[in-house]
Amino acid sequence: MHPPVLKPEWRLSANASRVFGLVDCNKFYASCESHPLWRPDLIGKPVVVLSNNDGCVIAMSMEAKRMGYKMGDPHFKLRDRLRDEGVTVFSSNYTLYDDLSNRVMMTLADMVPELEVYSIDEMFADLTGIPELQGFGEHLRNRVWGWVGIRVGVGISATKTLAKLANWAAKNWKGLGSVAVVLDDQRHELLLKRAPVDEVWGIGRRYAEKLKARGIETAWHLACCDEQAMGREYSVVLQRTILELRGIPCSDLELKAPPKKQIISSRAFGTRQQGWKPIEQSIASYVARAAEKLRAQGSVCRRLDVGLIVRKATVDSFQDAHSTASAKLVTHTDDTLVLQGAAVSLAKRIFDDSAVYAKSSVALSDICQPEELTGDMFYIPNVQSSRAKVLDQINAKFGKGALRSATTIGDMQWSMQRGHLSPYYTTRLADLPKLR
Amino acid sequence: MLTQLPHLSLSQIPLPLQLCKLKAGFPSPALDYVEDRLTLNDVVKLDPRYCYLCQIDGDSMVDYGIQPGDVAVISRNEPARPGKIVVISIDGQNTLKLLSEDDQGPVLLAGNSAYKPIRPGDGEEWVFHGVLIACTRLF
Numbered sequence: 001m002h003p004p005v006l007k008p009e010w011r012l013s014a015n016a017s018r019v020f021g022l023v024d025c026n027k028f029y030a031s032c033e034s035h036p037l038w039r040p041d042l043i044g045k046p047v048v049v050l051s052n053n054d055g056c057v058i059a060m061s062m063e064a065k066r067m068g069y070k071m072g073d074p075h076f077k078l079r080d081r082l083r084d085e086g087v088t089v090f091s092s093n094y095t096l097y098d099d100l101s102n103r104v105m106m107t108l109a110d111m112v113p114e115l116e117v118y119s120i121d122e123m124f125a126d127l128t129g130i131p132e133l134q135g136f137g138e139h140l141r142n143r144v145w146g147w148v149g150i151r152v153g154v155g156i157s158a159t160k161t162l163a164k165l166a167n168w169a170a171k172n173w174k175g176l177g178s179v180a181v182v183l184d185d186q187r188h189e190l191l192l193k194r195a196p197v198d199e200v201w202g203i204g205r206r207y208a209e210k211l212k213a214r215g216i217e218t219a220w221h222l223a224c225c226d227e228q229a230m231g232r233e234y235s236v237v238l239q240r241t242i243l244e245l246r247g248i249p250c251s252d253l254e255l256k257a258p259p260k261k262q263i264i265s266s267r268a269f270g271t272r273q274q275g276w277k278p279i280e281q282s283i284a285s286y287v288a289r290a291a292e293k294l295r296a297q298g299s300v301c302r303r304l305d306v307g308l309i310v311r312k313a314t315v316d317s318f319q320d321a322h323s324t325a326s327a328k329l330v331t332h333t334d335d336t337l338v339l340q341g342a343a344v345s346l347a348k349r350i351f352d353d354s355a356v357y358a359k360s361s362v363a364l365s366d367i368c369q370p371e372e373l374t375g376d377m378f379y380i381p382n383v384q385s386s387r388a389k390v391l392d393q394i395n396a397k398f399g400k401g402a403l404r405s406a407t408t409i410g411d412m413q414w415s416m417q418r419g420h421l422s423p424y425y426t427t428r429l430a431d432l433p434k435l436r
Numbered sequence: 437m438l439t440q441l442p443h444l445s446l447s448q449i450p451l452p453l454q455l456c457k458l459k460a461g462f463p464s465p466a467l468d469y470v471e472d473r474l475t476l477n478d479v480v481k482l483d484p485r486y487c488y489l490c491q492i493d494g495d496s497m498v499d500y501g502i503q504p505g506d507v508a509v510i511s512r513n514e515p516a517r518p519g520k521i522v523v524i525s526i527d528g529q530n531t532l533k534l535l536s537e538d539d540q541g542p543v544l545l546a547g548n549s550a551y552k553p554i555r556p557g558d559g560e561e562w563v564f565h566g567v568l569i570a571c572t573r574l575f
Contacts, residue, residue, distance in 0.1 A: 036525065036530075037490065037530065037565050037566065038530075040529070040530055041525075041529070043525075103485055106484060107485045110485075147513055148485065148486070149512060426488065426489075429507075432490055432507065433490045433530070434490065434491055434493040435490045435494075435508060435523060436496060436529060436532070
């Protein structure tokens with residue numbers, strides 16, 4: 001490969017027309033758990049957060065990271081070490097994380113012209129036209145810390161891809177003070193040269209390996225590639241990434257999330273389950289949750305997939321055996337009871353009395369908006385169920401699950417194991433933090 | 437037709453300001469004078485971005501009318517100044533005290549003579565987590 005050269009017309013100064021910011025929360029789950037208003041004793045202490053069912057480590061504080069804990073480490077292997085080293089362990093408390101995430105977003109929404117919620121702890125903002133961006137970035141950071149009590153890092157540059165890379169620099173380079181503004185050619189070149197290609201937004205591990213094998217090791221190498229040739233060889237997405245690395249915006253803020261094309265509800269059981277009752281119960285309640293999400297985006301669906309999973313575990317590995325069944329309904333629908341009936345009969349078809357189940361799942365697909373449907377012989381003009389609408393209204397008024405199908409009622413032995421769950425500090429009156 | 441069920445949340449439940457009976461025949465002469473209803477939020481101003489609720493657990497502030505079990509509204513958008521009741525963590529435990537100042541410097545005062553004033557230790561820097569803006573109690 002020739003030494004990579006960024007042509008003059010590929011430089012940031014030749015292309016920059018917009019300014020994007022990426023704000024992301026530092027160690028978000030761990031920060032929510034060790035918030036100064038409820039766990040001041042944990043500030044500066046090692047904290048880890050476990051996945052659903054307390055399976056493995058999914059988040060940790062900086063202190064835990066420095067002690068050598070890794071994401072994905074299974075909890076059962078670490079239990080003794082965590083205790084001996086005085087690490088505080090939490091089950092994931094998404095109720096709490098969601099509330100704090102909303103507070104961060106509401107705080108930012110009033111400060112920037114437009115905001116895209118990219119994930120629970122990351123937001124893109126349109127900062128075009130704002131003067132003194134370094135100071136503005138620090139202002140954002142200070143306000144979120146002051147108001148919400150969560151620390152954020154800010155990356156600012158000419159495209160979303162560069163803003164995300166600048167944010168990576170803000171987090172990992174010393175002396176940047178968690179705010180990195182990359183809007184001149186000198187910093188642009190420095191950022192690209194120092195960023196490994198893996199850190200570029202949208203370059204997954206597999207892609208990164210392929211690229212590295214042909215000498216593309218940094219963002220700089222990638223930005224210097226012929227984008228059309230790379231587009232032909234790999235994908236249009238990669239072509240756009242290359243353009244974005246040179247400062248040409250190829251994607252704008254997504255202010256309204258596009259409706260989901262598939263909705264999956266699945267979770268490992270708290271303990272292994274045998275017998276029909278818990279399976280039926282879990283399938284029915286996953287359908288209820290998925291159908292609620294379906295209606296929340298105003299969609300209807302026609303295809304339904306049900307899966308039951310048997311897990312055979314040894315000390316350090318496991319093997320899953322899946323059985324699945326799917327059905328296409330006569331018409332599109334959004335009705336919980338119709339979907340539950342279909343899902344339960346599908347599950348019955350694949351259910352085995354002697355099997356010990358670890359997990360069940362439900363997926364809704366062939367999703368569209370009712371107005372997109374074209375009628376056939378069996379077309380029913382109004383596919384949105386008024387019964388389901390009443391169900392949602394009643395549950396909105398009286399609380400989640402106030403009205404539900406009888407199948408889902410009963411002792412939920414299969415529900416999640418969350419042995420280290422913290423209180424719902426911000427959303428439940430009985431759980432408010434205490435003040436002496 | 438279905439009746440639209442309104443979605444109510446804690447802070448939005450309206451309290452009627454004026455009672456107006458509907459009469460058939462003539463429109464109410466008060467109609468032009470109707471204002472928006474008051475909610476408790478008009479009193480407390482619970483901003484969801486920087487306000488947190490906490491529960492009082494102890495008798496250290498009873499002289500200021502802050503009783504165990506009260507729900508305190510803590511704002512993180514209010515500077516901690518002398519004269520304000522502030523949240524500060526002492527020995528890893530959050531406490532509510534009156535921030536004051538005298539000739540020896542800053543001091544935290546309890547609202548109960550059984551508790552001694554607290555002064556910063558040598559080189560210790562106080563970090564405040566919020567300021568009390570309201571305290572609510574159900575009778």
